Amino acid sequence: MIKKKINEDLRAKNITFERENIEYKVLKFYASKMTVDVMVINDPNEKGIKNIPFAHVPKATKKLIKPN
Numbered sequence: 001m002i003k004k005k006i007n008e009d010l011r012a013k014n015i016t017f018e019r020e021n022i023e024y025k026v027l028k029f030y031a032s033k034m035t036v037d038v039m040v041i042n043d044p045n046e047k048g049i050k051n052i053p054f055a056h057v058p059k060a061t062k063k064l065i066k067p068n
Contacts, residue, residue, distance in 0.1 A: 006031060010065065016041070017061040029054070029065055036065070 008029040015026040024038040027049065034054045040046045054062070 008065075013064065015061060015064050017058050019056070019058065022046070024050075026057075026061065026065065 008031065010026050010029055013026075017024055017026070022043045023041040025041055026036055026038055028037040030036070035051050036054055036057055037049055037051050039049050054065075057065070
């Protein structure tokens with residue numbers, strides 16, 4: 001049988017990472033599309049929630065999310 005991929009809510013885990021001097025907090029992981037919803041924390045020019053590819057997340061953060 002085909003294993004159904006589930007969207008994971010990661011707000012309770014408080015996973016944060018920094019990329020290009022901007023800090024992000026991981027909100028939700030979409031296993032079917034391999035994307036992550038993140039919230040920009042410390043950049044005054046960019047605020048709100050963004051959807052970025054899972055491949056753009058740092059390796060240490062990927063281990064915490066564990067998509068498999």
